[in-house]
Amino acid sequence: MEDVAARWWNGIWGRLGRRDVWLTRQVRWKVVARAGDSETGRVLRWEFDTEPEALAMVQRLLAADAGGSWRKQASDAASSPPQ
Secondary structure, eight states, X not given: OOEEEEXXXXXXXXXXXXXXXXXXXXXXXXXXXXXXXTTTOEEEEEEESXXXXXXXXXXXXXXXXXXXXXXXXOGGGTTSOOO
C-alpha cells in the first residue's frame, strides 16, 4: 500500500495540457509524473531512498514545465489520481 505524501497539479483541465505530480512512499519514496489525462497520459516514475532526494525531483519537475500554475492539492483529495 502506498502513502500519498503530497500532490500537485498545474491547474489546467483537459487531456493535452494537464500535468500531475504525486509524491508517494512505500518502503522507498516514489515520484510519479503524468502528462495528459488518466486514459491516454504518459506516466514516468522514479524511486528514491530518502524524502529529500524525492522532493528534489519534484522541484525539478515543477520548475521544468512552463504551462499552468502549479498548486499543491489537499491530502484528503490525494487518495486517487484525478479523472
